[in-house]
Amino acid sequence: MACHLASAISSSLRITNPTPTNSLLSFPPTLSHLLPFHKSITFLSLRSSTIPPTKPLQVRSVATPTESIAGFDDMVAGTERKYYMLGGKGGVGKTSCAASLAVKFANNGHPTLVVSTDPAHSLSDSFAQDLAGGALIQVDGPDYPLFALEINPDKAREDFRDAAKQNGGSTGVKDFMDGMGLGMIEDQLGELKLGELLDTPPPGLDEAIAISKVMQFLESPEYNMFTRIVFDTAPTGHTLRLLSLPDFLDASIGKILKLRQKIASATSAIKSVFGQENTRQDAADKLEKLRERMIKVRELFRDTDSTEFVIVTIPTVMAVSESSRLSASLKKENVPVKRLIVNQILPPSASDCKFCAVKRKDQTRALDMIQNDPELSTLSMIQAPLVDVEIRGVPALKFLGDIIWK
Numbered sequence: 001m002a003c004h005l006a007s008a009i010s011s012s013l014r015i016t017n018p019t020p021t022n023s024l025l026s027f028p029p030t031l032s033h034l035l036p037f038h039k040s041i042t043f044l045s046l047r048s049s050t051i052p053p054t055k056p057l058q059v060r061s062v063a064t065p066t067e068s069i070a071g072f073d074d075m076v077a078g079t080e081r082k083y084y085m086l087g088g089k090g091g092v093g094k095t096s097c098a099a100s101l102a103v104k105f106a107n108n109g110h111p112t113l114v115v116s117t118d119p120a121h122s123l124s125d126s127f128a129q130d131l132a133g134g135a136l137i138q139v140d141g142p143d144y145p146l147f148a149l150e151i152n153p154d155k156a157r158e159d160f161r162d163a164a165k166q167n168g169g170s171t172g173v174k175d176f177m178d179g180m181g182l183g184m185i186e187d188q189l190g191e192l193k194l195g196e197l198l199d200t201p202p203p204g205l206d207e208a209i210a211i212s213k214v215m216q217f218l219e220s221p222e223y224n225m226f227t228r229i230v231f232d233t234a235p236t237g238h239t240l241r242l243l244s245l246p247d248f249l250d251a252s253i254g255k256i257l258k259l260r261q262k263i264a265s266a267t268s269a270i271k272s273v274f275g276q277e278n279t280r281q282d283a284a285d286k287l288e289k290l291r292e293r294m295i296k297v298r299e300l301f302r303d304t305d306s307t308e309f310v311i312v313t314i315p316t317v318m319a320v321s322e323s324s325r326l327s328a329s330l331k332k333e334n335v336p337v338k339r340l341i342v343n344q345i346l347p348p349s350a351s352d353c354k355f356c357a358v359k360r361k362d363q364t365r366a367l368d369m370i371q372n373d374p375e376l377s378t379l380s381m382i383q384a385p386l387v388d389v390e391i392r393g394v395p396a397l398k399f400l401g402d403i404i405w406k
């Protein structure tokens, strides 16, 4: 196949900016000094016998946001804490973009925390460093402190499952409800689906609890230092469910707690005889805390001053369609979303192999779709190139970040 990696253009790659100024963005003659792990990193382009290796390759710019939306200067300004959530379809480059943003913030003076709430974590792979274990781990390399946190959803859920277990050693809903003093009205609570939440939680719950865990962490002094927090979120489906979960949980837990209060006086005498009052109170407290945090998560997602959700996509019809739906849902839920990263764009070339020509046509169609999509066309589009090596480690993430975040 003619689509070889672009070592042929490493020494003189130049990218033209498509803005009216047509300014040139020059890449270092070779990127090997930036990327010690690889001789050079270049856009996946064509080895074309028609392009002499010394001739600068003029390609249309990538990574140029729409003018009307402020760029990285705006993102980096100020020391008050800001949250960036990157989300989109599976495999489009959410982690790479989130990690590159975190590196860029840290290199611009912000003590930064990057958090993965995706049950299938890939921050460790992206930073080429072991960040597993659910604790804060410092990432080696950036100028200012950059810490990573991979939330383990199972662990985060343990607290709530424990509440059920404490009531008789079973994880069953019935026992949990009994423990809450609600056994006799369990049927009435069926539609609240608390049992499902505890026993077989829907995907969004993992993430909601993971994010609420982060909210809990952020209340502790250890986390005060962070002025930028970047979330690498789970794929779209989880995010959509997550968005409606706080309301759902708030309503469910609110109802449960209210019902519990109503019957508390009637059952307290019996409970104290059986010596389970404290345990039950614990369970209620945990639910109440979960509810409070869920409200905070909901507020955080909708706070235009401190939060931005960045959609990451790739130029394929399927990914663009999914991004459009995600954008519509985010807007409906009043989640602030301004930017759309279109990742893995083939850079133009003077001559395409057959495979690349077809691929490029496909990508052009998807990009046109974005321009004509009522949801996506209003967002600031940032086009990021497909590069010819895997983006792993801080130098590579810095390289990607300098292209994307301007």
Ligand SMILES: Nc1ncnc2c1ncn2[C@@H]1O[C@H](COP(=O)(O)OP(=O)(O)OP(=O)(O)O)[C@@H](O)[C@H]1O
Residues within 6 Å of the ligand: 089, 090, 091, 092, 093, 094, 095, 096, 097, 118, 120, 122, 235, 343, 344, 345, 384, 385, 386, 387, 388, 389, 390, 391, 392
């Ligand atoms: N612009 C790019 N050029 C080349 N490779 C890329 C680019 N962006 C991402 N990749 C590669 O694509 C793969 C998937 O990227 P990444 O893990 O960031 O995606 P993701 O959306 O977070 O995936 P998941 O949904 O599985 O968590 C990785 O191997 C990454 O190195």
